[in-house]
Amino acid sequence: MASTSNQAVYRATTTAPVNIAVIKYWGKRDTVLNLPTNSSLSVTLSQRSLRTLTTASCSANYPSADTLNLNGKPQDIQSSKRTLACIASLRAHRKALEDGDSSLPKLSTLPLRIVSENNFPTAAGLASSAAGFAALVRAIADLYQLPQTPTELSRIARQGSGSACRSLMGGYVAWRTGELADGSDSLAEEVAPASHWPEMRAIVLVVSAEKKDVPSTEGMQTTVATSALFAERAQHVVPARMAAIEKAIQNRNFHDFAEITMRDSNTFHATCLDSWPPIFYMNDVSRAAVRLVHDINRVVGRTVCAYTFDAGPNSVIYYEDKDSELVAGTVKAILGPNSEGWDGAFYERLANVTAPGVSLEQVDSRAIEVLKDGVSRVILTGVGEGPVKVENHLVSETGEILSTL
Amino acid sequence: MASTSNQAVYRATTTAPVNIAVIKYWGKRDTVLNLPTNSSLSVTLSQRSLRTLTTASCSANYPSADTLNLNGKPQDIQSSKRTLACIASLRAHRKALEDGDSSLPKLSTLPLRIVSENNFPTAAGLASSAAGFAALVRAIADLYQLPQTPTELSRIARQGSGSACRSLMGGYVAWRTGELADGSDSLAEEVAPASHWPEMRAIVLVVSAEKKDVPSTEGMQTTVATSALFAERAQHVVPARMAAIEKAIQNRNFHDFAEITMRDSNTFHATCLDSWPPIFYMNDVSRAAVRLVHDINRVVGRTVCAYTFDAGPNSVIYYEDKDSELVAGTVKAILGPNSEGWDGAFYERLANVTAPGVSLEQVDSRAIEVLKDGVSRVILTGVGEGPVKVENHLVSETGEILSTL
Numbered sequence: 001m002a003s004t005s006n007q008a009v010y011r012a013t014t015t016a017p018v019n020i021a022v023i024k025y026w027g028k029r030d031t032v033l034n035l036p037t038n039s040s041l042s043v044t045l046s047q048r049s050l051r052t053l054t055t056a057s058c059s060a061n062y063p064s065a066d067t068l069n070l071n072g073k074p075q076d077i078q079s080s081k082r083t084l085a086c087i088a089s090l091r092a093h094r095k096a097l098e099d100g101d102s103s104l105p106k107l108s109t110l111p112l113r114i115v116s117e118n119n120f121p122t123a124a125g126l127a128s129s130a131a132g133f134a135a136l137v138r139a140i141a142d143l144y145q146l147p148q149t150p151t152e153l154s155r156i157a158r159q160g161s162g163s164a165c166r167s168l169m170g171g172y173v174a175w176r177t178g179e180l181a182d183g184s185d186s187l188a189e190e191v192a193p194a195s196h197w198p199e200m201r202a203i204v205l206v207v208s209a210e211k212k213d214v215p216s217t218e219g220m221q222t223t224v225a226t227s228a229l230f231a232e233r234a235q236h237v238v239p240a241r242m243a244a245i246e247k248a249i250q251n252r253n254f255h256d257f258a259e260i261t262m263r264d265s266n267t268f269h270a271t272c273l274d275s276w277p278p279i280f281y282m283n284d285v286s287r288a289a290v291r292l293v294h295d296i297n298r299v300v301g302r303t304v305c306a307y308t309f310d311a312g313p314n315s316v317i318y319y320e321d322k323d324s325e326l327v328a329g330t331v332k333a334i335l336g337p338n339s340e341g342w343d344g345a346f347y348e349r350l351a352n353v354t355a356p357g358v359s360l361e362q363v364d365s366r367a368i369e370v371l372k373d374g375v376s377r378v379i380l381t382g383v384g385e386g387p388v389k390v391e392n393h394l395v396s397e398t399g400e401i402l403s404t405l
Numbered sequence: 406m407a408s409t410s411n412q413a414v415y416r417a418t419t420t421a422p423v424n425i426a427v428i429k430y431w432g433k434r435d436t437v438l439n440l441p442t443n444s445s446l447s448v449t450l451s452q453r454s455l456r457t458l459t460t461a462s463c464s465a466n467y468p469s470a471d472t473l474n475l476n477g478k479p480q481d482i483q484s485s486k487r488t489l490a491c492i493a494s495l496r497a498h499r500k501a502l503e504d505g506d507s508s509l510p511k512l513s514t515l516p517l518r519i520v521s522e523n524n525f526p527t528a529a530g531l532a533s534s535a536a537g538f539a540a541l542v543r544a545i546a547d548l549y550q551l552p553q554t555p556t557e558l559s560r561i562a563r564q565g566s567g568s569a570c571r572s573l574m575g576g577y578v579a580w581r582t583g584e585l586a587d588g589s590d591s592l593a594e595e596v597a598p599a600s601h602w603p604e605m606r607a608i609v610l611v612v613s614a615e616k617k618d619v620p621s622t623e624g625m626q627t628t629v630a631t632s633a634l635f636a637e638r639a640q641h642v643v644p645a646r647m648a649a650i651e652k653a654i655q656n657r658n659f660h661d662f663a664e665i666t667m668r669d670s671n672t673f674h675a676t677c678l679d680s681w682p683p684i685f686y687m688n689d690v691s692r693a694a695v696r697l698v699h700d701i702n703r704v705v706g707r708t709v710c711a712y713t714f715d716a717g718p719n720s721v722i723y724y725e726d727k728d729s730e731l732v733a734g735t736v737k738a739i740l741g742p743n744s745e746g747w748d749g750a751f752y753e754r755l756a757n758v759t760a761p762g763v764s765l766e767q768v769d770s771r772a773i774e775v776l777k778d779g780v781s782r783v784i785l786t787g788v789g790e791g792p793v794k795v796e797n798h799l800v801s802e803t804g805e806i807l808s809t810l
Contacts, residue, residue, distance in 0.1 A: 228642040228672055229634040229679075237633040259681075266683045267633055270675035274634075276664075277699050278671045284689045294682050 009399045010107055012142035013055040016135035016387040018126055019044045019166045019173065020202065020316045022261040022308055023241055024268040027224040027234060033183040034082075034162045037224060038238040041174045041191065041245055042166045043200060043318070046384030048345035050120045052128065053404070054135035055394035056143040058110035062399065066112040070132070072405055082160045086137055087112065089156045094144035107144055114139070115394035115401050120379075126204070126314070133160030134167030138387040150386065154188035170194045170385035172249045174242065197252045199321040200383040201346065203328050207285045207313040208376035218279060218311065226276035233267050254320055258306030261318060262293070265308040281311050285374030288367040289315035292334075295367070299358040300326055321382070324349045326357035331378065333360060334368050340377035347380055414464040414804045415512055417547035420456045421540035421792040423531055424449045424571045424578065425607065425721045427666040427713055428646055429673040432629040432639060438588040439487075439567045442629060443643040446579045446596065446650055447571045448605060448723070451789030453750035455525045457533065458809070459540035460799035461548040463515035467804065471517040475537070477810050487565045491542055492517065494561045499549035512549055519544070520799035520806050525784075531609070531719070538565030539572035543792040555791065559593035575599045575790035577654045579647070602657045604726040605788040606751065608733050612690045612718040613781035623684060623716065631681035638672050659725055663711030666723060667698070670713040686716050690779030693772040694720035697739075700772070704763040705731055726787070729754045731762035736783065738765060739773050745782035752785055 019042035027037035066087060068075040077083055094108040116135060118128050137157040141148060154165035154175070165187070166173040171194040178186030223230050241260050248256035272279035282290075286309055293307045304323040307315050319327040328349075332342060333356030342350065360368060394402050424447035432442035471492060473480040482488055499513040521540060523533050542562040546553065559570035559580070570592070571578040576599040583591030628635050646665050653661035677684035687695075691714055698712045709728040712720050724732040733754075737747060738761030747755065765773060799807050 228668075229637055229675060232634055232637045263633075263681055266681075267679050270634060270679040273678060274672050274675040276668055276671075278695060280692050280695075283692075287685050287688070290683060290685075 007060045008105075009057055009059040009061065009395065009397060010105070010110075010143055011055055011057040011393050011395055011397075012139050013053065013390050013393045014135055014138040014142060014387045015047050015051045015053050015390055016131045016138055016167050017044045017047045017170070017384055018050045018128070018131045019163065020308065020310065021163065021166070022257070022318075023238060023245060023264050024310075025162055025175065026220050026268055026271065027230065028162070028221065029177075030181075030183065031221065033186075034158050035183045035186050036162060036175065036177050038234040039175060039177045039242050040163075040166070041172065041242060042163070043202070043383050044167065044170045044173060044194065044386060045202060045381045046345065047388065048384065049379060049381035050118075050126065050131070052116060052118050052131035052135040053390070053392070053394065054114065054116040054132075054139040056136070056139035057113045057115075057393075057395040057399065058107050058143065059113070059399055060110055062111040062113050064111055067114065069113075069115045069401055071117055072403055082133075083136070086133065086156050086160045087140065089159070090137065090140045090144060090146070093141075093146050093148065097144070097146070112140070113395055113399065113401070117394065117403065117405055126379075129161040130163040130167045133157050133164035134387060136160065137164070138168060142389055151187050151189050155184065155186070158183070158186060158188075168386060171196060171383060174246065191246050192249050194383045194385055197249065198383060201319050201321055201324065201328070202381050202383075203317050203319070203331060204379035204381070205285075205289055205315045205317065205331070205371070205375045206341075206377045206379065207283070208374055211283070211285050211313075211374040222277075222279065223271050223275040227271045227274040229274045230271045233271055237267055238264070255303040258303045258318065261306045261308050269309060281313060282309055283313045284370055286313045286315055288370035288374070289317070291364050291367040292330075292371065293317060295363045296327060296330055296358050299362045321349065323357075325353055328380065329353040329355075329357040330360070330363070332356075334363075334371055335375055335378065336372075339375070341379055344380055346382055350380070412465045413510075414462055414466065414800065414802060415510070415515075415548060416460055416462040416798050416800055416802075417544050418458065418460040418795050418798045419540055419543040419547060419792045420452050420458050420795055421536045421543055421572050422449045422452045422575070422789055423455045423533070423536045424568065425713065425715065426568065426571070427662070427723075428643060428650060428669050429715075430567050430580065431625050431673055431676065432635065433567070433626065434582075435586075435588065436626065438591075439563050440588045440591050441567060441580065441582050443639040444580060444582045444647050445568075445571070445643075446577065446647060447568070448607070448788050449572065449575045449578060449599065449791060450607060450786045451750065452793065453789065454784060454786035455523075455531065455536070457521060457523050457536035457540040458795070458797070458799065459519065459521040459537075459544040461541070461544035462518045462520075462798075462800040462804065463512050463548065464518070464804055465515055467516040467518050469516055472519065474518075474520045474806055476522055477808055487538075488541070491538065491561050491565045492545065494564070495542065495545045495549060495551070498546075498551050498553065502549070502551070517545070518800055518804065518806070522799060522808065522810055531784075534566040535568040535572045538562050538569035539792060541565065542569070543573060547794055556592050556594050560589065560591070563588070563591060563593075573791060576601060576788060579651065596651050597654050599788045599790055602654065603788060606724050606726055606729065606733070607786050607788075608722050608724070608736060609784035609786070610690075610694055610720045610722065610736070610776070610780045611746075611782045611784065612688070613779055627682075627684065628676050628680040632676045632679040634679045635676045638676055642672055643669070660708040663708045663723065666711040666713050674714060686718060687714055688718045689775055691718045691720055693775035693779070694722070696769050696772040697735075697776065698722060700768045701732060701735055701763050704767045726754065728762075730758055733785065734758040734760070734762040735765070735768070737761075739768075739776055740780055740783065741777075744780070746784055749785055751787055755785070
């Protein structure tokens with residue numbers, strides 16, 4: 001077991017994106033395998049705005065236990081069954097390769113050192129677990145030079161975090177619920193690449209910490225177990241919406257895409273409210289964003305923006321690039337140019353916008369007041385690509401943990 | 406048509422109560438007849454706290470058109486199809502009596518003068534239409550000395566305002582959806598009188614005007630037409646809950662009564678949120694009340710209180726008299742004794758309460774803060790009786806409008 005410092009350190013590094021669902025994943029039919037009660041669909045967000053960077057490395061030099069360092073802090077990997085399950089699956093795939101080709105180095109026998117960093121603060125309230133597990137799976141698969149496709153790897157990432165399976169691909173990604181008990185057909189697949197509809201944009205309205213809501217009892221399994229309306233959504237409402245939104249994406253029909261997105265967000269939060277005890281994620285700031293979106297669409301006279309809310313009060317508003325002034329420009333006018341986030345990769349189009357895209361006199365005044373008071377920053381982004389292999393490793397050639405933080 | 410002042414003025418005066426549903430009425434299957442998509446059930450609230458007082462009078466002295474004066478203001482009765490429908494039905498019943506007994510004065514031929522007053526401010530946010538139409542129908546029925554039972558009269562009051570049919574009786578009142586197209590079997594009936602379970606109390610938390618939410622597009626027919634989850638509630642969820650809550654009332658089982666009440670309020674608001682565009686009635690103050698109720702029940706270790714929300718942010722919290730200190734006492738400690746409404750008929754038990762019934766340290770601190778900031782007054786009340794015939798007429802012996810305002 002003794003190792004010397006001249007033994008090789010193998011490394012692979014990847015970035016992985018955040019994704020925001022437009023048909024929501026909520027409810028597991030198998031909590032160990034992370035098998036969902038319904039299919040879901042998301043837009044992969046650009047890594048020019050938000051990304052996780054992960055290096056997977058292995059070496060005979062390392063102490064015998066696998067380790068994970070996240071945002072500069074060592075994690076207790078042994079207590080994370082989900083992380084262990086992903087690593088075990090990937091290692092088994094590597095072992096199979098090694099068993100079939102004795103010339104391959106026996107990486108499956110070496111301890112792993114995994115180092116990961118997000119470029120966005122936890123305070124942004126964005127679920128980082130999807131990008132995190134996608135990056136972990138992609139980085140180890142690259143380290144092990146596995147031949148599996150992203151869809152095949154999605155089966156592994158899903159066991160880490162359900163929605164992570166959708167972050168292994170770019171563009172518009174469906175996660176099929178599948179039918180088999182072992183979950184082997186519960187996989188993510190690209191419905192359309194980012195290049196099919198590259199004009200999709202998103203602005204995230206991050207709710208101020210001081211405006212956060214009364215805490216809710218969380219847990220999607222509460223909804224599965226107690227909501228009288230949940231089964232109707234899972235069995236009938238979502239399948240119809242999946243078919244309709246895939247068609248809308250194929251046709252780049254923003255109106256349909258937007259309406260289905262908003263309706264499914266509402267139905268999802270309705271089943272949360274219908275849970276026992278009830279679960280609330282949206283608060284008064286969220287509802288002001290809903291009102292703003294409906295008001296903008298009404299004033300413009302066509303559907304130019306769509307809201308969606310995950311398990312928290314932040315809103316994500318989708319729009320097309322050509323409507324940037326109408327949508328993000330109006331948000332900018334409401335929040336003021338000094339609010340945080342008006343910079344970065346997607347800012348060009350908005351840099352010179354000073355007047356709102358729609359007259360604020362035609363937007364509900366109370367909604368404007370609540371948004372001004374309750375949104376602390378925005379994140380400008382858009383549809384983007386899946387994980388990218390990069391060379392800025394977070395582990396040195398000799399195995400030391402590096403950091404970009 | 407000339408009349409002289411020595412002709413008789415016939416008068417009858419009644420009070421009528423407010424009712425608060427525990428199984429909500431939401432959605433009409435016939436908008437003209439006010440036929441509901443589902444049965445509902447309410448608790449009639451005591452008229453010692455809240456009541457409408459209505460005098461119906463008729464006289465050959467009056468100008469030829471029927472008139473209605475509400476809270477001191479003449480109403481345009483001709484533009485209110487619902488009011489006209491109620492009056493026409495009652496007049497037809499009177500006409501039938503007169504046709505069968507020629508000794509009766511021909512009141513059906515005389516113009517009506519109806520005067521009505523609520524003893525609670527509109528700002529309280531309590532739907533006054535139920536009490537108003539129940540009082541109007543009861544007063545005219547008394548004026549006309551109609552033999553119809555309250556259940557038979559509920560068919561008429563329902564056409565004024567759906568929930569009005571439940572204010573014609575005291576105690577615990579069900580409104581059966583009925584099956585017939587003409588609505589003749591869509592009637593209210595007493596499930597149990599107030600005396601069966603007189604210990605039921607209610608405290609209304611009235612949300613400050615400045616904390617009112619972003620306005621929502623209202624309308625139950627929006628929900629009927631657009632919610633993907635609505636039919637499930639109307640067809641399956643409510644029938645099961647009606648049977649269960651009637652059993653709970655028969656057995657005075659507060660735990661079951663409370664849980665069904667809370668769950669149905671949540672399901673109702675879930676279908677509103679699932680509407681297109683979405684309808685929001687609960688706001689952050691409402692949700693803080695939800696949290697408070699769950700926290701009190703958790704700390705006490707049994708279900709001592711239950712929230713319900715109508716089409717607005719005010720919460721109604723039901724509890725039993727024996728738990729007044731635990732529930733209303735805790736609310737009093739949170740809002741402070743100087744908040745409005747700590748007086749009146751139901752205050753005795755709380756007059757000397759200075760400490761909260763449950764330790765405020767065990768209640769979510771953010772919920773306390775939101776309630777302190779967002780509730781402007783309380784209304785203390787309890788289960789009560791149906792309409793009562795009284796002699797304090799709002800029309801003088803000679804036909805002048807009087808006022809207690």
